[in-house]
Amino acid sequence: MTKARPPIPGDLPTGLRQRQRADGTWRVWWEPSATRRTVGMTPVELDPDRPTAAVRAAEDLNRKADRLLGRARPTVKGVVDQPRSLEEVANAWLASPRVRGLSDSSLRNYTYDARRICDHWAGTQARLLTRPAIVLWYDALYDDHGPRMAQRLVRTLGTMLKWAARRGYIATNPATDLDMETPARRARVVSWPEFDALCDAADALELPWLRRAMELAMYQGQRPKDIRELRFAALSMERIDEDPRADPRLTWTLVRSKDRKRRVTRLAINAAVVGWLMPLWQQAEAKEALVIADAKGRAITTERLSHAFHAARTVAAETCPSVADARFSDLRRSFSTVAYRNGVDPSNVDDALGNTAGEDPGLRQVYMPASDIAAMRAVDAVTRPNRKE
Template structure:
């Protein structure tokens, strides 16, 4: 019999846990039921050799459930019936997943692939709070608090799906009540010096569309996906009633259905955006207002951030603090500048889409007040005088 060349992963003796070294030096770890337990419906289960502690706990859980089944206290058939991979695949084909937004689906798939790579062969019923807590701590140390909590939340969705399918007992979600650290929310906002440096860099690089995207992000606070999908006809001049008078004023508005919440919005545009918008509408490509000048194609998410990194790198040469400014900070920057200019929280929320949706088609007729609130938030953004800008 070949002698092992290294110590087995699990040092402690655990009932039902088996270990065997393969020819390549790696170890196979699994749980093996007794003959009586097999007769009661239990089946062998592969365990994770890379996590000996979790493997030992899972083996103990399997033995306990198998013994209960053998004594007629519970059925053992579901113990190894559905793997994590099977649950994930079923969730991906479920109506719940189908109804999600495309951007959310893409994000979920990334997290689900990471979970499947780690736990795919494991039975969904084996997980308990100690196993998930140990995994969370490992993720925290290796990938940081944001990634750790994101994967735990995604796994929680998989467990809820398994409960609804009857593959786990109701109320047994091991991610629930987990003591996880809530990372401090990012609070970075851009200064006028940084924003102007980015706008100038986009001009120097010949990225006319990205400059317009920057202006729209700064003065409307809309998400990158909504900017990429904006069509020329989404922007039109309208006569906006001036509340309390019989007069009107001509403004450009952006009508959109927001990609994340699916709610409609009608946003009056700041005067600084209009000149760049007029030019963009004249040279638009098909149904995309913003497109890449170098390739002549609409922006993908990857290309968008490649161009943003180029703009940021050039801007950082004249304004070094730009180096850590992220695109998502521009949405927060809009809210900061608008509030600083005197807009109320509710007015800013109307622009950002954090309040109830309005019917864009009827906005001018029935929702003039709503348009006025968004106009107040957009119009509140003003550039500081030169002396104040130097201080900033």
């Protein structure tokens, strides 16, 4: 028997089949794949005498299967056709100018959160996420990792989906009004005996740069990134006090890493730090050299600082068990606590920290900008009783 021309010429839609029978007639049908059968799709017989209708029917069946499998393209009016998967949305969000313009630490945190989110929702289309599903994920995170990590990851998801909704990648942001528990802010303060134990541990580990970093955090109240990036060129002798009879002070000129307005700040150096910082500054051959560096002059990364502090904490805990839960970031909070307790006005402490206070931080920056003198008062207030040898 001579094989006749098939009723549907050319390329066929996915799943569309046609075969000539022994009697010369043709069978045309749509055959679902094994994956499509798992969502209830079954073979459908089509009319070989109506080839155009058969092709349209096969395309409709393909779209139905994609919807059931969560692969369908957005059909909501005004929704852009890409990106579709949550992974694609996450990558586009991380590559957006707003996120790329964040600090290195913020970008690192968002990248970590996005990876955790995509690991959980792998293969899920962003438009198919629902509020109930996100709430169930929050509850699971809460049980496994506690309220802080649960809130952090779900908030990052919400930020990402809000960005996607504004750009038309999804119709709405489902990660809103979730009634998440706000965990209490960390209030850990390092006591002077604990601080001494940490410094002694740094000495025992032969890590002089770690001790210097901890003293800059405890006595100056600055963030780890700003401490790690301090260069001798940023130090100078300046007269900060308005009294012309006042002696010049060793000062640190910096642009804080989290200050988007890139304002220049002069910070007086605490007397406890001047003792070792002044000789290093005067003897430094290269003013662009880092103050906090290892024996080979190499910069200290975030990870290295974290690992070194954990090692020192472990050693310190042998003689001072209470220090076992301390973090490097607690030293900055300790600075502000000591300054408050020694009678410094909160606004002066804010000037030293680089934070803002009050109900409207924006207005406070406009009408009460940071003051070098106020910051100096806070720095000078961080004093301690004489250490008992």
